Amino acid sequence: MQIQARVKDQSLISEKRRQILEGAIQVFKRKGYHKATVREIAEEAGISLGSIYDYVNSKDDILYLFFDGYATTFFEKVRSRASKIADPLRRLEIAYRAFLEVAMELEDQVMLSYTQARYVQKDYLKVILRKESEIVEHFKRIIDELGKGPFDPFLEANFLVYSGVFGVLRRWILRPRYGREEIIDYLVQTQVQEMIRRIQGKTIRNSEFGMRSNQ
Amino acid sequence: MQIQARVKDQSLISEKRRQILEGAIQVFKRKGYHKATVREIAEEAGISLGSIYDYVNSKDDILYLFFDGYATTFFEKVRSRASKIADPLRRLEIAYRAFLEVAMELEDQVMLSYTQARYVQKDYLKVILRKESEIVEHFKRIIDELGKGPFDPFLEANFLVYSGVFGVLRRWILRPRYGREEIIDYLVQTQVQEMIRRIQGKTIRNSEFGMRSNQ
Amino acid sequence: MQIQARVKDQSLISEKRRQILEGAIQVFKRKGYHKATVREIAEEAGISLGSIYDYVNSKDDILYLFFDGYATTFFEKVRSRASKIADPLRRLEIAYRAFLEVAMELEDQVMLSYTQARYVQKDYLKVILRKESEIVEHFKRIIDELGKGPFDPFLEANFLVYSGVFGVLRRWILRPRYGREEIIDYLVQTQVQEMIRRIQGKTIRNSEFGMRSNQ
Amino acid sequence: MQIQARVKDQSLISEKRRQILEGAIQVFKRKGYHKATVREIAEEAGISLGSIYDYVNSKDDILYLFFDGYATTFFEKVRSRASKIADPLRRLEIAYRAFLEVAMELEDQVMLSYTQARYVQKDYLKVILRKESEIVEHFKRIIDELGKGPFDPFLEANFLVYSGVFGVLRRWILRPRYGREEIIDYLVQTQVQEMIRRIQGKTIRNSEFGMRSNQ
DNA sequence: AATGAATGAGCATTCATTCAT
DNA sequence: TATGAATGAATGCTCATTCAT
Numbered sequence: 001m002q003i004q005a006r007v008k009d010q011s012l013i014s015e016k017r018r019q020i021l022e023g024a025i026q027v028f029k030r031k032g033y034h035k036a037t038v039r040e041i042a043e044e045a046g047i048s049l050g051s052i053y054d055y056v057n058s059k060d061d062i063l064y065l066f067f068d069g070y071a072t073t074f075f076e077k078v079r080s081r082a083s084k085i086a087d088p089l090r091r092l093e094i095a096y097r098a099f100l101e102v103a104m105e106l107e108d109q110v111m112l113s114y115t116q117a118r119y120v121q122k123d124y125l126k127v128i129l130r131k132e133s134e135i136v137e138h139f140k141r142i143i144d145e146l147g148k149g150p151f152d153p154f155l156e157a158n159f160l161v162y163s164g165v166f167g168v169l170r171r172w173i174l175r176p177r178y179g180r181e182e183i184i185d186y187l188v189q190t191q192v193q194e195m196i197r198r199i200q201g202k203t204i205r206n207s208e209f210g211m212r213s214n215q
Numbered sequence: 216m217q218i219q220a221r222v223k224d225q226s227l228i229s230e231k232r233r234q235i236l237e238g239a240i241q242v243f244k245r246k247g248y249h250k251a252t253v254r255e256i257a258e259e260a261g262i263s264l265g266s267i268y269d270y271v272n273s274k275d276d277i278l279y280l281f282f283d284g285y286a287t288t289f290f291e292k293v294r295s296r297a298s299k300i301a302d303p304l305r306r307l308e309i310a311y312r313a314f315l316e317v318a319m320e321l322e323d324q325v326m327l328s329y330t331q332a333r334y335v336q337k338d339y340l341k342v343i344l345r346k347e348s349e350i351v352e353h354f355k356r357i358i359d360e361l362g363k364g365p366f367d368p369f370l371e372a373n374f375l376v377y378s379g380v381f382g383v384l385r386r387w388i389l390r391p392r393y394g395r396e397e398i399i400d401y402l403v404q405t406q407v408q409e410m411i412r413r414i415q416g417k418t419i420r421n422s423e424f425g426m427r428s429n430q
Numbered sequence: 431m432q433i434q435a436r437v438k439d440q441s442l443i444s445e446k447r448r449q450i451l452e453g454a455i456q457v458f459k460r461k462g463y464h465k466a467t468v469r470e471i472a473e474e475a476g477i478s479l480g481s482i483y484d485y486v487n488s489k490d491d492i493l494y495l496f497f498d499g500y501a502t503t504f505f506e507k508v509r510s511r512a513s514k515i516a517d518p519l520r521r522l523e524i525a526y527r528a529f530l531e532v533a534m535e536l537e538d539q540v541m542l543s544y545t546q547a548r549y550v551q552k553d554y555l556k557v558i559l560r561k562e563s564e565i566v567e568h569f570k571r572i573i574d575e576l577g578k579g580p581f582d583p584f585l586e587a588n589f590l591v592y593s594g595v596f597g598v599l600r601r602w603i604l605r606p607r608y609g610r611e612e613i614i615d616y617l618v619q620t621q622v623q624e625m626i627r628r629i630q631g632k633t634i635r636n637s638e639f640g641m642r643s644n645q
Numbered sequence: 646m647q648i649q650a651r652v653k654d655q656s657l658i659s660e661k662r663r664q665i666l667e668g669a670i671q672v673f674k675r676k677g678y679h680k681a682t683v684r685e686i687a688e689e690a691g692i693s694l695g696s697i698y699d700y701v702n703s704k705d706d707i708l709y710l711f712f713d714g715y716a717t718t719f720f721e722k723v724r725s726r727a728s729k730i731a732d733p734l735r736r737l738e739i740a741y742r743a744f745l746e747v748a749m750e751l752e753d754q755v756m757l758s759y760t761q762a763r764y765v766q767k768d769y770l771k772v773i774l775r776k777e778s779e780i781v782e783h784f785k786r787i788i789d790e791l792g793k794g795p796f797d798p799f800l801e802a803n804f805l806v807y808s809g810v811f812g813v814l815r816r817w818i819l820r821p822r823y824g825r826e827e828i829i830d831y832l833v834q835t836q837v838q839e840m841i842r843r844i845q846g847k848t849i850r851n852s853e854f855g856m857r858s859n860q
Numbered sequence: 861a862a863t864g865a866a867t868g869a870g871c872a873t874t875c876a877t878t879c880a881t
Numbered sequence: 882t883a884t885g886a887a888t889g890a891a892t893g894c895t896c897a898t899t900c901a902t
Binding site: 436439442481484 | 884885
């Protein structure tokens with residue numbers, strides 16, 4: 001889905017749109033999509049109000065661009081941390097951990113994505129959902145390699161992804177009590193480890209499992 | 216938190232507010248809180264525009280009343296299905312199943328609750344969150360009775376509740392593929408059964424576990 | 431100008447209208463005619479909202495009734511204090527002093543009358559102005575008896591009446607500094623005494639002039 | 646007290662505000678502040694409804710701007726006609742005459758100022774009253790130079806100013822009968838001349854007094 | 861390409877008035 | 882007669898979008 005711009009220079013378009021999105025995210029974070037005004041976004045982006053419409057056709061477009069950029073970034077970040085480790089058990093853990101870390105890194109965007117999704121126009125929504133489902137597919141492929149378990153792997157993958165944003169979506173209740181790592185460990189052990197057990201009947205011991213992937 | 220009404224008759228207030236909320240939920244479902252107009256809510260509720268303001272002081276109040284009613288109803292429904300069964304293992308399963316069923320029953324409201332929560336005014340939000348956390352407490356108490364497990368029971372309870380709305384929040388992707396019962400069974404078995412296992416080290420066999428609680 | 435009432439009983443009408451006006455004056459004082467709501471007037475009057483419309487046809491009517499009542503009361507009060515003293519010099523002073531005292535007594539109504547007059551409907555306005563001009567006529571007649579002076583007596587009478595509400599209309603600046611009597615004496619001596627001097631060429635000595643008429 | 650504008654260009658702001666005020670005064674004259682709608686003001690001002698809010702934050706602001714502009718203009722006009730004549734007797738007469746002429750020149754604004762003053766917001770009111778009291782101070786200073794009279798000079802100054810708008814506030818009754826000059830002469834002779842007499846014991850003969858100051 | 865002033869459709873809210881009980 | 886719930890026209894204000902410069 002290509003958004004039309006009045007301006008021709010492609011590299012200028014990318015640069016300005018990046019600027020606009022940066023501003024928009026700040027404003028969306030503060031007040032959500034609806035209460036955000038284009039004026040405020042322009043100010044936050046350090047661009048003139050009129051100029052926004054040289055790069056975007058409507059306020060809706062900004063939301064779409066946000067989702068589009070977010071989905072792309074998210075997926076790329078997760079994939080870039082994918083390991084080449086052959087062992088599918090470790091691969092799943094590492095991929096999930098990467099997902100959790102990226103979700104926390106982009107927590108504002110994740111939050112926005114889950115609360116503002118319904119406001120993108122129908123035709124845009126499809127594009128976004130297609131992108132979002134790539135991440136589910138990514139996990140499904142890894143799960144498939146584990147072998148056949150008692151549940152449909154697509155369902156498992158969907159729940160895994162859903163579980164992965166628990167720390168972000170419930171942060172207002174979790175944050176004051178639990179540290180980032182605590183939540184990550186909890187999720188890795190209760191979701192990934194148990195998924196592996198139920199598919200392969202194996203229990204991975206803590207000594208070899210649950211180590212932080214970074215550092 | 217009491218919402219003032221211009222009208223005195225309490226039973227009339229309840230009745231009209233119910234009517235208003237019914238209309239509001241329809242409209243919120245279609246367009247979300249912000250795009251919903253009070254006019255449209257009035258129409259949908261079969262009440263005149265001006266009359267809405269006899270029962271409610273602002274559009275914000277309608278959102279608050281929705282959340283308040285939703286949280287109360289939800290909790291009551293879940294609690295009303297609580298069993299007197301002494302066995303804490305079965306109690307947890309039955310409570311969780313009840314939660315899942317109520318969430319699906321009230322799916323529109325659950326959905327709204329998760330996407331529109333940020334739009335309630337700050338002072339109202341506190342009241343609502345207090346109510347919502349009761350449900351977490353409810354599960355925490357049941358979990359506590361299982362004994363001491365490897366994770367903080369409040370964290371476990373929070374995740375359990377979060378997992379319980381998976382089927383609703385992801386319905387657009389799950390619905391076309393999986394039936395209600397399939398999702399319920401999946402969640403009961405992967406979340407409750409495995410939680411029990413990790414706390415008590417017991418595995419409940421499928422033959423005695425995972426049966427539908429209704430019928 | 432007769433205001434129609436839905437109710438027949440004349441004495442009931444008078445009584446209720448008095449009640450309504452009492453409430454209305456309180457509210458008008460607080461917020462002026464426009465910001466006063468009929469609901470608030472009803473509350474203040476201790477009468478039901480709907481019932482107001484049994485005695486009055488519109489909010490405008492209330493304003494008219496206020497002016498009508500005010501003008502009548504004012505004139506009657508001033509006239510009732512008129513003396514039978516034959517000396518026209520003393521008569522003028524006594525009448526003016528009576529006017530000042532009544533204006534201060536009814537200061538809220540005087541104030542309302544001067545600030546809200548423009549909001550009565552055109553056809554009502556005529557009736558009110560006719561009544562108000564009676565008071566000017568009253569003074570003109572007294573002035574006429576003084577003899578022929580250098581200025582048109584109607585102009586003199588008008589200014590006299592205008593000067594008489596100085597203490598009320600400027601009370602926010604005068605009140606903190608000057609007492610009631612101080613203002614009255616100032617006006618009597620500068621307006622009445624000098625008017626007499628310019629008409630009759632006489633100066634009334636303070637010993638025989640400027641004494642308070644009451645007590 | 647500075648009113649914020651969305652627009653930056655100061656000279657544009659002045660120009661448009663002038664335009665808005667011009668329109669507002671027309672509408673206020675016709676229906677008073679409350680019945681005036683912003684829509685109507687916009688039309689009368691030849692500006693779009695939305696644009697009004699680029700120069701003003703609320704309808705209240707328009708009223709404030711009116712008062713502020715009026716008080717400033719009035720004072721400047723009066724002061725600009727102040728003479729350098731050393732004789733304080735003549736100075737008082739000339740200043741009063743200037744006041745009367747300005748009041749009649751700005752009669753619509755004077756009228757509005759006296760009837761709509763109560764509708765400005767509290768915090769704005771202070772600013773306006775401070776400005777208005779400058780004119781009283783102006784006269785008090787001139788009176789002070791006449792010497793010590795029987796009454797408090799601040800009280801005298803206040804009444805003088807009050808008397809000065811008689812012709813405007815009572816125009817509906819005076820206008821059909823008396824000309825502008827007739828009213829001016831009446832006020833000058835009865836208020837200023839007699840004030841001088843009572844302070845200095847002098848009578849200024851008509852031959853040297855009461856001549857029009859212009860032409 | 862960039863700017864920001866101008867536009868007006870759209871919305872929440874108020875309140876005089878009506879009318880069923 | 883009295884009551885107060887119901888009605889909807891009217892109004893202040895916002896904000897996405899356009900367009901002249």
